[in-house]
Amino acid sequence: MTSYVPSLTLPAFIFEHPAASILLPVALGTGIGFSTRPDKKHHEHLALKQPPYDPPPQVFGPVWTALYATMGYTAYRAWNAGIASFDPNKLLLAKQGATLYTIQLGLNLLWMPLFFGLRRPIEATVDIVALTGVTGYLAYVWGQVDPVCGWLLAPYLGWLGFATYLSAGCGYLNNWDFKGMYSEPKTE
Template structure:
């Protein structure tokens, strides 16, 4: 029973990070941005993220099952950091309208996910491997974020326009 409660706690933590994506979702500002043609349709993001958040929660729980909180304190701390970074991206991009800052933030998120995978692997390879699709999707999301930032940043005034 304790194990099931901890699984629920890991899933709750994972989906709490997802909540910022629901609260700070795309709106008129996002619709007006110049986006690359390779961007997937908007409807695809919710189901992909739902599966990924479930995998993230399951991954943390599997590590906890293997090593416990005390035995995996550092890897679980890095795991918590990546969840916080994940939660921070949507407000930076969608609420603050800062795709450049969001690009920097998503790169930090990418590094934190990779660190989590590396730290999880020795204790529980399945827990680590569950995070690989998440890393792949964040890699794609980072490329999309950078593309949107580059396409929409203000153009410098040319010398002749003065």
């Protein structure tokens, strides 16, 4: 069982306020997405072989925005249900979940720079497998605080399973080496 580690946990005020809880992952995810997505002028990422059922690129932004907002709302709801509870176990679980939540958010935000920025498919796939495991455990922990919170994380877990398939599939189909698939941007 993971414990509450204040130094590895977002500040309590983030969890206490719904706007902060929801906007933080949306803003961070959007920022990472825009800063690490492949350059529009150079579509070398399209040269990568993709596994079957790879959705069109325009699907990812709306799906991730909805998932980030839901995960933020879940953080707010679980934290406040635990803090307001007279059950000391629920309080402990809410705090432990806050640490897990912070860790999963960090793992989540690390995937795009690993996959697209550093072109490291092995490390990106290890990251997303770890992210899925931490998120599954988080759903279990926060589900004990408030069963709705466990269910709110179900779509995120489903998408992470699919994203793991895409990450590993793309890595495998490209011999786990993306460096040769990208050309350096032309200087003008």
